[in-house]
Amino acid sequence: MPDDFDAIVVGAGMAGCSAAIRLAQGGANVLLLERGSEAGVKNLSGGILWGHDLDRILPRWWHEMPVERHIVRKRFGFLSADSSVSFDVDDAAWRSEPYVAHSVLRARTDAWLAKKAEEAGATVVTGVPVERLLWEGTRVHGVVQSGEPMTAPVTIIADGANSRLTLGTPIRPEPRLRSEATELGIKEVYRLDPARIQERFGLGPGEGHAEEWVAGHLPPGVMGGGFLYTNTDTISVGLILHIGSLFGKGAYSQELVEQFRLHPTIAARLRDAELVEYGAKLISSGWASRPAAFHGDGWMVAGDAAGFVFSNGIVIQGMNYAVRTGLEAAETALAAKKAGASNAAVLSEYTRRLETTGVLSDFRDFESMDRVKWNPRFYTVYPRFAVELFHGLMTETGAPKRHLRQVLRSAQRAAGVRTTSLLRDGVDLVRDL
Numbered sequence: 001m002p003d004d005f006d007a008i009v010v011g012a013g014m015a016g017c018s019a020a021i022r023l024a025q026g027g028a029n030v031l032l033l034e035r036g037s038e039a040g041v042k043n044l045s046g047g048i049l050w051g052h053d054l055d056r057i058l059p060r061w062w063h064e065m066p067v068e069r070h071i072v073r074k075r076f077g078f079l080s081a082d083s084s085v086s087f088d089v090d091d092a093a094w095r096s097e098p099y100v101a102h103s104v105l106r107a108r109t110d111a112w113l114a115k116k117a118e119e120a121g122a123t124v125v126t127g128v129p130v131e132r133l134l135w136e137g138t139r140v141h142g143v144v145q146s147g148e149p150m151t152a153p154v155t156i157i158a159d160g161a162n163s164r165l166t167l168g169t170p171i172r173p174e175p176r177l178r179s180e181a182t183e184l185g186i187k188e189v190y191r192l193d194p195a196r197i198q199e200r201f202g203l204g205p206g207e208g209h210a211e212e213w214v215a216g217h218l219p220p221g222v223m224g225g226g227f228l229y230t231n232t233d234t235i236s237v238g239l240i241l242h243i244g245s246l247f248g249k250g251a252y253s254q255e256l257v258e259q260f261r262l263h264p265t266i267a268a269r270l271r272d273a274e275l276v277e278y279g280a281k282l283i284s285s286g287w288a289s290r291p292a293a294f295h296g297d298g299w300m301v302a303g304d305a306a307g308f309v310f311s312n313g314i315v316i317q318g319m320n321y322a323v324r325t326g327l328e329a330a331e332t333a334l335a336a337k338k339a340g341a342s343n344a345a346v347l348s349e350y351t352r353r354l355e356t357t358g359v360l361s362d363f364r365d366f367e368s369m370d371r372v373k374w375n376p377r378f379y380t381v382y383p384r385f386a387v388e389l390f391h392g393l394m395t396e397t398g399a400p401k402r403h404l405r406q407v408l409r410s411a412q413r414a415a416g417v418r419t420t421s422l423l424r425d426g427v428d429l430v431r432d433l
């Protein structure tokens with residue numbers, strides 16, 4: 001019996017929609033299935049999209065896609081109990097097209113992408129939580145929904161971070177995510193008049209500002225970073241937390257995000273803004289969260305479902321990898337259609353593409369990043385040290401001036417950081433990040 005479709009894509013996030021658009025553009029009969037009532041309603045993202053790869057399927061997409069603001073400035077900093085120190089990247093080139101990055105709200109972007117998939121010829125069905133993959137021995141021959149099989153020679157699994165379709169199967173034999181490779185993302189959205197956003201952050205119309213913070217003021221032992229992104233008429237704020245560091249601390253996610261939001265530096269940015277949305281989601285990031293394989297007989301796994309989220313405490317990037325890996329899976333499926341075969345040998349082209357496009361090397365090369373990223377000192381003593389150091393360098397007190405060496409020592413003393421730790425962590429930082 002002929003298959004129902006040339007390809008089935010599960011999950012209408014960035015990965016699944018990109019794959020479906022490319023497949024439809026390439027002439028494949030593709031089915032895109034999404035469990036949410038609409039694409040995007042189940043998706044949560046802090047929201048900076050580095051969308052270069054979208055150019056491959058949707059040239060000048062930012063003119064039509066409902067993006068929020070194009071980013072003209074990125075800030076990175078440390079928060080201590082009630083102070084902060086930060087650094088800006090402010091590049092004039094970011095103010096003109098093609099913009100480097102945009103703030104986005106996924107309910108809008110993903111719905112738009114799903115519509116583009118439909119316009120390209122894909123069959124898009126929402127409100128369908130796929131139950132499981134249709135396994136025939138070691139081969140995946142489609143999916144099962146409400147007990148009914150739907151078949152295709154190729155299934156692209158793009159069901160996101162807590163990929164229920166792959167957990168406990170040969171693709172990901174462990175039954176649940178590993179806590180050491182899992183983070184918790186919490187996000188709140190605050191409404192504020194666009195003119196006030198622009199005035200507050202020194203932006204022109206359409207321009208956006210993004211900041212990421214090492215949150216050094218959370219309860220002892222809790223490791224996490226905060227973000228704040230400006231949208232058109234809202235501001236997204238949130239935390240990315242190391243799951244393991246939450247255990248046994250009596251720390252609740254809502255209290256932690258409140259602590260971040262009430263820090264004087266952040267509170268000033270949110271003045272008079274009104275909470276309109278709250279969400280939390282797991283993030284499985286880095287090489288340690290990869291599946292047993294990225295392809296096999298009849299299947300490929302893309303985006304978060306494959307662990308392709310790069311998060312080093314300074315940046316979190318997953319949407320760009322979702323788009324790229326979705327597209328590479330689609331190219332491979334199109335080549336398989338042409339070849340008339342979709343066994344593991346043919347679909348190994350996908351893993352080869354992940355290699356040649358730099359996706360795998362990004363994750364493999366930065367495997368050691370966790371040692372730096374989840375070093376407890378980065379969330380306790382170093383934020384205090386950075387704040388004390390720059391406070392000492394930049395404040396006039398009327399007292400005699402001190403040498404840099406003395407300022408450094410006094411910051412070390414105030415933060416309780418030993419010279420040996422500073423040197424050791426400095427070496428780790430340069431080597432591993």
Ligand SMILES: Cc1cc2nc3c(=O)[nH]c(=O)nc-3n(C[C@H](O)[C@H](O)[C@H](O)COP(=O)(O)OP(=O)(O)OC[C@H]3O[C@@H](n4cnc5c(N)ncnc54)[C@H](O)[C@@H]3O)c2cc1C
Binds near residue numbers: 010045238
């Ligand atoms: C708080 C937070 C902040 C973040 N900030 C950023 C950022 O600033 N920049 C960035 O690039 N990345 C960021 N990320 C990461 C980014 O959101 C993800 O990497 C990206 O969304 C991955 O896209 P995806 O398509 O692989 O998965 P998802 O976007 O999760 O999409 C998966 C889709 O599959 C659907 N689905 C799941 N199971 C089924 C099923 N059984 N049947 C049918 N459909 C199913 C889901 O409903 C969903 O629509 C952030 C993540 C979080 C949690």
